[in-house]
Amino acid sequence: MLQRPLKVAIHKLTSCSGCQLAFINQGPKLLKLLEFVEFTHFIEAGLFAPDQEVDVALIEGSVSTHDDLKRLVNARQRAKLLVSIGACATSGGVQALRNMADDKENWKRAVYAHPEFIEELQDCTAVATHVKVDFELWGCPVTQQQVTECLRQLHAGVKPKDNAEKLCMECKRQGNVCVLITQQAPCLGPVVRTGCGALCPSFGKACYGCFGPSEQPNCESLTNRMTGFGLMPNDIVHRFAAIHSQSPPYQQQIARWRLQDLEGSD
């Protein structure tokens, strides 16, 4: 147990800032958090000191630009522990979809008025591709509870508890009626990590996979099943190529069903 507050820096790489907002939006719980956490660098909260030595660096965002990479390496050097938070940091996030584009230059021109100002790395990647990551908090965005629990455990000097359970477990505890069974909906719950409280199924919607791959995800079997629901190979690709397209188990399915799609259209 640390006898002083945990010194924490929050660094933002390429991201929407949604994960950082999980801190700010928590009201009275934030005050409680400040009893054992001292933020040194947290731009969204007006603190700027990226070069200060800290106990924990929380990294939000993916490595998409040269500047991201430079700042990430600096953050790693100045932190005892580094925790990646959110989909972008853990697997590249939505912006990593660009890695899959066949013609990247064309893409850029289609999106930006002045593509010549865009200076990015070849691929958009997860934090762990570049530096040692001590813990990962998955989710798009992460929840307040996840981040608070992680920091509390680090302050107490214990290894943060990981939970890679399948979403179905929580879905069943909540008493939701399974949308995959009643609607033959392409729910990703059986291959997705818990964390959201089974939000989408509780509103009758199939899980989109915000929290990334679960423990031992059998995506092969789930996607076979989806074809039985009438999904075409390209629909399956879209299902997996969303938030965590660069995570290896989902990447495999994207490749597998892209191939099927090409073979089918020949």
Next chain:
Amino acid sequence: MEKGFLPRENLSQLHAVLCQQGYKVIGPQVKDGAIVFDGLRDIADLPWGIVEHTEAGAYRLEDTGDNRCFAWNNGPQGLKPWLFKSQQTVWRGEATSDGIRFKSEQPSPQPLAFIGIRSCDISALYLQDKHFMHSAYADPWYTAQRKQLCLIAVNCSRSNDTCFCESTGDGVEATYGYDILLDELDDGYLVDVKSERGRAITAALPLQPGSQQHHKQAQRQLKNARHQQRVMPDAEQLLKLLEHLNDKHWQDIAERCLACGNCTLTCPTCFCSKQEAEVEPVSGEHHQVRYWDSCFSEKHGYIAGMQLRGDVSQRYRQWMTHKLATWQAQYDRSGCVGCGRCISWCPAAIDIVAEANLILGDDHD
């Protein structure tokens, strides 16, 4: 005692009497495309005219437009979530200046009357009783609520494609464990009473004597319901599963199985749980919480610093051999009551009856 007859237009009085006697009434309703048990405000909210169609990995409701409200067989859950809660705080702790103060978590039961539960639900309840009430460590939350149940069961008048309770010895007709038992007929309900609790309720109902016609119709319906497609091997056969621990077929199942736990969590007899230590963010109070768990979870196989069931084939084998074989040594019968939930609610459409038969078949050694 002779069965009485309650005309359909008087069914609402059953609801009224239960309320008068202080019960919260829980009944079947259509919710999100399934039959779900929940607080029942009015008899009109029952699933009138609704039947369900099930197969491996699928469940679909149909509105037949007829005047029955118990023509369906079951939904994703029976009584389990009301007694063995999916989430239960077991104790609390608070850090004080002179150490940790522990607080026990008292049960908060209430009188609940369930309308519309089935024979398989009662069998499953008795199995859970053995585990949670009559074992060496009785569960206080389960026990307290269990003592305040009033069970109004209904005999099944048809069987679903996934029902196989006749072969497990449980059957479509409820024979024990209920307070009141109904047969739903064309024009009303045959009413049988088993307990004092039940008699206190039926005494307040405008019952007529049941006619021979009523009894005949009830018998015809039961006969119809006894036609079931699946047959689970008998208890003795099932014990032989333990001679097939190295069967290559477990691997074949594991290729399809998602290890999602849906089968165990919809199964009305599965009782596994895990505990988590949680901190209430503002007060700092510690909660020790028990959650539903499953032998399909990775951590469930992590025992004494070792992963005992790293492979999904081992987890499916654990589920099937515990449920159908080793359960017999533990609680004197197989843990399967033939409700078919694990079949219809399996996202991978895996059928436990078909798989058990395959493994026990000659060509699978």
